Amino acid sequence: MSGALLSVEDVAVDLPTPRGNLRAVDHVDLVVGAGKTLGIVGESGCGKTMLSRAILQLLPKKAKLSGRVMFDGQDLPALSAEKLRKLRGRSLAVVFQDPMTSLNPVLTIGTQLTETMQEHLELDLANARQRAIELLAAVGIPAPEQRLSQYPHQLSGGMRQRVAIAVALSCEPKLLIADEPTTALDVTIQAQILDLLAREQQRRHMAMIIITHDLGVVAGRTDEVAVMYAGRVVERAPTPSLFKQMRMPYTEALLAALPKLDAAPHTPLPAISGRPPDPTRPLKGCSFSPRCRYSAGRCGTEKPHLSAAEAPDHLYACFHPIAAGANA
Amino acid sequence: MLFFVARRLLYLVPVLIAVSVLTFVIASLLPGDLAYVILGDQATPENVAALRHDMGLDLPIWQRYFGWLWQILQGDFGRSFRTGQTVLQAVGERVPVSFELMLFAELIGLAIGVPLAIACAAKAGSAFDRLMTGSAFGMLSVPTFLSAILLIYLFAVELRWLPATGYVPFTEDPVANLRFMVLPALTLALAEWPGIMRVLRSDMIAALQEDYIALAKAKGLKPSRILFVHALKPSSLTLVTITGINIGRLIGGTVIVETIFALPGIGRLLVGAIYTRDLIILQGVVLLVAAGFVIMNFIVDMLYAVLDPRIRHGHA
Numbered sequence: 001m002s003g004a005l006l007s008v009e010d011v012a013v014d015l016p017t018p019r020g021n022l023r024a025v026d027h028v029d030l031v032v033g034a035g036k037t038l039g040i041v042g043e044s045g046c047g048k049t050m051l052s053r054a055i056l057q058l059l060p061k062k063a064k065l066s067g068r069v070m071f072d073g074q075d076l077p078a079l080s081a082e083k084l085r086k087l088r089g090r091s092l093a094v095v096f097q098d099p100m101t102s103l104n105p106v107l108t109i110g111t112q113l114t115e116t117m118q119e120h121l122e123l124d125l126a127n128a129r130q131r132a133i134e135l136l137a138a139v140g141i142p143a144p145e146q147r148l149s150q151y152p153h154q155l156s157g158g159m160r161q162r163v164a165i166a167v168a169l170s171c172e173p174k175l176l177i178a179d180e181p182t183t184a185l186d187v188t189i190q191a192q193i194l195d196l197l198a199r200e201q202q203r204r205h206m207a208m209i210i211i212t213h214d215l216g217v218v219a220g221r222t223d224e225v226a227v228m229y230a231g232r233v234v235e236r237a238p239t240p241s242l243f244k245q246m247r248m249p250y251t252e253a254l255l256a257a258l259p260k261l262d263a264a265p266h267t268p269l270p271a272i273s274g275r276p277p278d279p280t281r282p283l284k285g286c287s288f289s290p291r292c293r294y295s296a297g298r299c300g301t302e303k304p305h306l307s308a309a310e311a312p313d314h315l316y317a318c319f320h321p322i323a324a325g326a327n328a
Numbered sequence: 329m330l331f332f333v334a335r336r337l338l339y340l341v342p343v344l345i346a347v348s349v350l351t352f353v354i355a356s357l358l359p360g361d362l363a364y365v366i367l368g369d370q371a372t373p374e375n376v377a378a379l380r381h382d383m384g385l386d387l388p389i390w391q392r393y394f395g396w397l398w399q400i401l402q403g404d405f406g407r408s409f410r411t412g413q414t415v416l417q418a419v420g421e422r423v424p425v426s427f428e429l430m431l432f433a434e435l436i437g438l439a440i441g442v443p444l445a446i447a448c449a450a451k452a453g454s455a456f457d458r459l460m461t462g463s464a465f466g467m468l469s470v471p472t473f474l475s476a477i478l479l480i481y482l483f484a485v486e487l488r489w490l491p492a493t494g495y496v497p498f499t500e501d502p503v504a505n506l507r508f509m510v511l512p513a514l515t516l517a518l519a520e521w522p523g524i525m526r527v528l529r530s531d532m533i534a535a536l537q538e539d540y541i542a543l544a545k546a547k548g549l550k551p552s553r554i555l556f557v558h559a560l561k562p563s564s565l566t567l568v569t570i571t572g573i574n575i576g577r578l579i580g581g582t583v584i585v586e587t588i589f590a591l592p593g594i595g596r597l598l599v600g601a602i603y604t605r606d607l608i609i610l611q612g613v614v615l616l617v618a619a620g621f622v623i624m625n626f627i628v629d630m631l632y633a634v635l636d637p638r639i640r641h642g643h644a
Binding site for chain 2: 089103106120154
């Protein structure tokens with residue numbers, strides 16, 4: 001696809017464990033166009049964070065990566081450490097899940113903001129500080145000038161995540177990866193942070209990947225959604241068509257597991273029964289088949305491929321997709 | 329911050345009182361009556377009783393303690409009955425020697441230990457790391473009297489670069505003073521660096537696993553900045569602790585090293601006081617050394633606050 005900013009091609013990540021090889025990411029293909037937003041959704045342990053670390057080249061030392069990660073015309077795994085360093089923080093930025101641990105506790109907010117700009121934009125300290133104040137104001141932090149001399153522990157969780165976002169935005173990146181940016185925060189703060197990300201993305205025309213376990217997070221805020229299960233992408237579609245017509249039973253189960261505000265009191269939440277398969281013991285058939293209510297026939301013996309059927313941009317990996325119109 | 333300092337200073341008072349009680353009680357428990365020591369074995373019981381009364385030794389122990397404490401609070405630590413020197417004079421003469429030795433030993437120890445720790449943490453698990461961790465462990469088990477003798481043999485006897493023993497005050501001849509100090513300081517440093525290196529190495533390895541280091545990498549910072557700013561600063565608290573403890577320990581002098589290298593430091597003053605049963609000197613010196621140790625710990629507490637803002641703001 002031309003015009004793609006990031007294309008993840010056949011990426012697999014293997015982690016050696018005492019119990020044997022763990023395939024955390026299993027041959028994933030993804031594309032993010034410039035200025036577009038991709039949501040990656042899946043439950044804990046599905047490989048979504050490992051995939052983001054693979055894109056950022058921040059995998060644990062022992063992990064083995066295969067496939068290509070093309071970003072802005074360069075294959076990231078093949079880059080030298082120095083070239084990668086010039087790219088990271090400059091055109092490829094990240095916001096981690098937990099702002100309590102992702103900011104350095106012994107450095108001031110000002111230092112953590114200005115160091116990136118001094119490194120990549122060759123600003124002097126005075127200009128970097130000026131820009132840091134503007135950035136803090138842009139991410140909605142009151143009294144930004146005073147914050148520069150404060151330390152992370154003097155700020156609330158939501159404020160810290162705003163600081164982390166300001167750090168990520170500081171060099172006007174082309175792609176921002178937000179790895180569960182709201183999971184560690186209060187519910188009331190979550191929407192504010194997501195709206196902030198969406199607003200800044202539009203203002204800066206940057207591409208964004210939002211990683212989450214919450215389909216509700218990606219619903220109104222992404223152009224495309226990829227649903228991951230057991231290391232693989234099992235359904236990928238433009239956001240409107242996914243929510244209009246989801247084909248993969250796992251996606252449907254994920255949506256059904258969301259608590260609904262209009263549900264009657266004491267309604268049991270339709271959780272997905274069972275647990276994800278052990279990633280060190282790959283299944284022969286579809287990974288979701290042991291938990292799937294539509295599972296039948298070859299589901300247990302043969303792996304379905306991710307492919308398009310009716311619409312060319314709606315891909316899913318299922319032998320028994322949910323019939324068209326069933327969940328519209 | 330001012331409140332923090334004041335509170336920590338207030339904590340020092342009960343500690344120093346406890347130290348003075350312990351020092352006094354231990355000195356009182358030593359066998360042998362001071363009056364006998366002074367008068368010698370030819371003394372008549374009448375003379376002894378008279379001297380005991382003059383020195384207040386016939387009073388109950390708590391009265392003697394408060395009398396002693398009252399004198400100390402007025403700045404009078406007592407006087408040696410042998411040399412006639414006051415405790416403060418004796419200590420004042422010896423402290424510069426022990427202090428200089430301590431300073432050099434710590435500087436050399438840190439100069440060896442810190443860079444090695446950083447290098448090992450950056451390449452944890454490598455052959456270099458394993459070699460250095462092993463050497464540190466080996467050095468830790470070499471007693472100072474052995475390394476002192478080996479260093480004297482190598483640098484004084486074989487190479488003849490440095491004098492083996494002796495001391496010249498810095499104010500008289502700085503170069504000669506430094507030449508006399510190198511070997512004893514090196515001896516102590518050889519025992520100091522393994523502890524420094526092992527503690528800092530393991531703290532840095534832990535810090536390098538943190539999320540904020542992953543973010544620092546994702547920000548595209550230079551590896552040197554990640555190592556020296558983002559990882560070293562949060563890892564340096566334990567390093568400051570053990571350096572403080574080392575310094576506190578070395579303020580009291582090091583009996584073995586001062587004896588081997590014939591340095592007139594606090595350690596030899598103490599040993600001499602014990603041999604000659606000079607209880608006044610002993611008592612006074614132990615109290616001053618203990619006070620020095622306590623104050624060093626106070627300084628370490630202050631350094632924590634400088635290094636870690638969370639302690640400064642009372643969050644940790």
